[in-house]
Amino acid sequence: MQYFEEQHLRLLILIILLFFVTLSVVAEPLIIGHAGLPTLDRSTLQHIYTGKIVELQGIRVIPVNLAVGHHLRQRFLELYMQQDENQYAAYWIMRRYVGKGKPPKDLNSTAEMQRFITETPGAIGYIDSNEASPELNILLKNFE
Amino acid sequence: MTAYIQYQALSLSLLTLVLCASLPVSADVKLSGFGTLGGAISDQDFIYQRFIDDRGTAYRDSVIGAQVDVTHPDGWGFTLQTKAAASSHNDTDWEAVLNWAFLSWRPANDWLLRAGRLRLPLMLHSANSDVGVTFPFVRLPTELYSLLPSVDVNGLSVTKTWLGDTTEWMLEGYIGKTHADWRYYLRDGLEPLFQNGTLFLAYDFKMIGTILSRVSERNTWRVGIHYTTATWDAGPTPIRFPFVPLMPGSSLGYYKINPALPGPPIRYAKDYDVYLFTLGTEIRLPQHWQLTIEYGRRHFPEAVVGADTHAGYLALSKQIGSWTPYCYWAGIRSDNQGLNLAKTMNRNQLPASVPNAALINISQRAGADLINPYEQQSLAFGTAYHLSRTSSFKLEWLHTRTGALSSFVNAPFGEDSGGRQINVFSLSYNHTF
Numbered sequence: 001m002q003y004f005e006e007q008h009l010r011l012l013i014l015i016i017l018l019f020f021v022t023l024s025v026v027a028e029p030l031i032i033g034h035a036g037l038p039t040l041d042r043s044t045l046q047h048i049y050t051g052k053i054v055e056l057q058g059i060r061v062i063p064v065n066l067a068v069g070h071h072l073r074q075r076f077l078e079l080y081m082q083q084d085e086n087q088y089a090a091y092w093i094m095r096r097y098v099g100k101g102k103p104p105k106d107l108n109s110t111a112e113m114q115r116f117i118t119e120t121p122g123a124i125g126y127i128d129s130n131e132a133s134p135e136l137n138i139l140l141k142n143f144e
Numbered sequence: 145m146t147a148y149i150q151y152q153a154l155s156l157s158l159l160t161l162v163l164c165a166s167l168p169v170s171a172d173v174k175l176s177g178f179g180t181l182g183g184a185i186s187d188q189d190f191i192y193q194r195f196i197d198d199r200g201t202a203y204r205d206s207v208i209g210a211q212v213d214v215t216h217p218d219g220w221g222f223t224l225q226t227k228a229a230a231s232s233h234n235d236t237d238w239e240a241v242l243n244w245a246f247l248s249w250r251p252a253n254d255w256l257l258r259a260g261r262l263r264l265p266l267m268l269h270s271a272n273s274d275v276g277v278t279f280p281f282v283r284l285p286t287e288l289y290s291l292l293p294s295v296d297v298n299g300l301s302v303t304k305t306w307l308g309d310t311t312e313w314m315l316e317g318y319i320g321k322t323h324a325d326w327r328y329y330l331r332d333g334l335e336p337l338f339q340n341g342t343l344f345l346a347y348d349f350k351m352i353g354t355i356l357s358r359v360s361e362r363n364t365w366r367v368g369i370h371y372t373t374a375t376w377d378a379g380p381t382p383i384r385f386p387f388v389p390l391m392p393g394s395s396l397g398y399y400k401i402n403p404a405l406p407g408p409p410i411r412y413a414k415d416y417d418v419y420l421f422t423l424g425t426e427i428r429l430p431q432h433w434q435l436t437i438e439y440g441r442r443h444f445p446e447a448v449v450g451a452d453t454h455a456g457y458l459a460l461s462k463q464i465g466s467w468t469p470y471c472y473w474a475g476i477r478s479d480n481q482g483l484n485l486a487k488t489m490n491r492n493q494l495p496a497s498v499p500n501a502a503l504i505n506i507s508q509r510a511g512a513d514l515i516n517p518y519e520q521q522s523l524a525f526g527t528a529y530h531l532s533r534t535s536s537f538k539l540e541w542l543h544t545r546t547g548a549l550s551s552f553v554n555a556p557f558g559e560d561s562g563g564r565q566i567n568v569f570s571l572s573y574n575h576t577f
Contacts, residue, residue, distance in 0.1 A: 043309045047307060052253070052305070052307055052312065053253050053307070054219060054250050054252075054253055055219075055252060055253055060217050060218065060219065062217060085533070086533045089533040089534070090533060093275070093277060093278060093533075093534070093576055094272060094278050096176060096211070096213065097178070097211070097271070097272040097274075097275045097278060097576075098265065098271040098272050099223055099225075099244055099246070099248075099258070099262070099263065099271060100256075101213070101215065101221070102172075102174045102176075102213040102215065105172060122217065
């Protein structure tokens, strides 16, 4: 009986370990911003990436995206914008051609995005949560 | 015409170059473009909607355009859009025109100011009507999307937004003016004033209006009220044509269309006052269905004209993977006073025994055409097939029936535009980048 309990316990530990290992491998976007930007809620973030909010607490915001096809961009759209690439593109095609602005600039990599955000006042973007470091200004994570 | 297009293109290129050269380094520049290659053919030998007959045409729906958006982190922006399409000054040429060339400023989240050449959002798709990938129909219903000959004005627009978590309210006000041609088709000439055939009368339009919109995830609502004065280049505009009885108390007589004809004077006004009321909604239903309803009222309070109309359409579409099949019903009808006058004038024929009867009879038919009456309904079935998020093919069958008279039809000589049935088959490829 004790043998079976030990087996169950080992199995449970294995499952928990696998769970955390899996979590660390799956790319999860972490919303970051230039120093001084306040933390966000999901609704505000959605309004920023759809061009409806252009300033936060007096600071002009400049959202940036990863290039079309980047896995982290797809995950960002799915998790935070609740849209797929087609819906997001269709929204911006329409908005651009009614004269209400253009979509956020696309950057090629998270390294480029991190550099842009560090150097550009008001910049907002996202990186893989595994790349998080203490000096980053984290604005939103898992809809906190 | 080629020289005109070259002049326009050169001016635009120079303007863009000057603006780009004077931009601060921090400004972001984005170039985009759009185009539609569309063909349409009908089963009738007369022309419908300016170009469509049984020989087929690519003029009705084809368009190509480019847009430059420049934005500065401080909230300033500049947008320039130009397109080449069938001319709005004649039925034979293509021309390049400037749709947009405006400066914009977002001083805060809830304010947007724009000044320059703007496209008015009269209807739900007026602002993006040239960009085929932004709506499923082969072409936006002509009955409604022809309220004004041009919705591009030089002016100022101010938009205030109230942004909630799930709902956005926008109130937009604008003021501006433009110069555009109003198209007429005369079966018979009204010499020496007008020759028979297509006629483009130039007007100066001064416009002011306001539009209230409510946008949420599930639906969009828009209501607008607009006031326009249209001043004819050639002078005062006729607003009432007196009936001249041949004998006192007799119904035998004619409407005085030509000032040279005997009878009391034609009533003129310095310009036309035109009120527009627009209402539109897009409702996203479960299972990817969408219902779109739009209505437009064009009212001339002083003048008795056929252009005083009620128009609208109701469309139902459904997204099924890459396909968006749709159907719509659209209709337009002149207000009773204008339509009845046009009908009466159209059938008013004096007997040959009356001196100058032939000349007067021709003037009655020309007068009916100049009043610009509308009475027609259309039913369309079509589909868009989305090749990608930036390109689509579209296919449509449109069936139109005209009532008493319809100015969308170039009636053959000696015949009427009323009582017609027209089938139009259309195919288009739409792209944007």
